[in-house]
Amino acid sequence: MLDRLRRALGSSIGSKALMACTGLLLIGFLIAHLAGNLLLYADSEGRAFDAYASTLENSPLLPAAEAGLALLFCVHIVLAVRVQRANREARDVAYRARSSHGARTPGSATMVATGVIVLLFLLAHLYDFRINRPDGDSLALIVRERLASPSGLAVYSIGVAALGLHLTHALRSALQTLGLHRPGYEGLIDKASLLLGIVLGLAFWSFPLVFFLGGAA
Numbered sequence: 483m484l485d486r487l488r489r490a491l492g493s494s495i496g497s498k499a500l501m502a503c504t505g506l507l508l509i510g511f512l513i514a515h516l517a518g519n520l521l522l523y524a525d526s527e528g529r530a531f532d533a534y535a536s537t538l539e540n541s542p543l544l545p546a547a548e549a550g551l552a553l554l555f556c557v558h559i560v561l562a563v564r565v566q567r568a569n570r571e572a573r574d575v576a577y578r579a580r581s582s583h584g585a586r587t588p589g590s591a592t593m594v595a596t597g598v599i600v601l602l603f604l605l606a607h608l609y610d611f612r613i614n615r616p617d618g619d620s621l622a623l624i625v626r627e628r629l630a631s632p633s634g635l636a637v638y639s640i641g642v643a644a645l646g647l648h649l650t651h652a653l654r655s656a657l658q659t660l661g662l663h664r665p666g667y668e669g670l671i672d673k674a675s676l677l678l679g680i681v682l683g684l685a686f687w688s689f690p691l692v693f694f695l696g697g698a699a
């Protein structure tokens with residue numbers, strides 16, 4: 483049983499399936515993260531967001547949730563590199579054609595580039611709010627000040643633009659890999675994937691835009 487699982491994950495199809503599952507779970511994280519971040523707009527002192535952040539930070543489940551999240555990102559990235567390498571090495575043109583799901587779109591053509599940019603953004607983002615964070619200060623104020631700066635606007639705009647473009651292809655690719663699309667529904671799935679990328683990209687972009695244009699206070 484364990485051997486079969488190991489063999490399945492070692493195969494190209496198994497890697498792609500696990501990459502699709504981790505990608506879908508990461509989309510779930512992004513939606514939850516966005517919902518929490520929207521509390522930044524609830525009041526001008528950032529009280530609602532700070533209360534939410536302190537509830538999360540005091541939760542006994544946080545270490546396990548963070549470890550799970552880190553594992554999801556790591557597995558997704560390692561498998562993306564492996565699948566990308568296998569695609570490049572595959573000399574069989576037919577295999578290559580099959581491996582890019584559906585019609586080529588700006589999202590599908592730039593998956594590797596946008597994935598790398600999102601990874602770099604994530605490292606900068608964790609440095610901003612997890613590593614380089616003064617103790618005791620209001621997290622809402624720290625976020626507002628960072629996003630209100632020109633470098634914050636630049637880093638967060640580029641990062642979330644890449645994320646949005648990545649997501650325009652992500653859902654359709656994951657559902658196709660997992661065989662969850664049904665004949666006749668491809669158009670709908672393509673549109674849902676496009677919409678997801680645009681809505682999440684614009685919603686995340688609203689934070690640097692609003693705080694840069696409105697100032698941190």
Ligand code: HEM
Nearest residue numbers: 519535538548600604607611612625638642645686687689
């Ligand atoms: C652009 C708007 C965003 C804002 C304002 C924002 C804000 C924050 C803040 C304040 C934290 C620290 C939370 C805490 O310590 O309690 C955080 C953590 C995090 N953010 Fe974001 N974020 C944004 C976008 C993103 C995006 C696009 C991603 C994914 C690509 C992301 C991934 C993460 C991750 C993985 C963590 C660490 C979670 C943890 O360890 O608990 N964020 N974010």
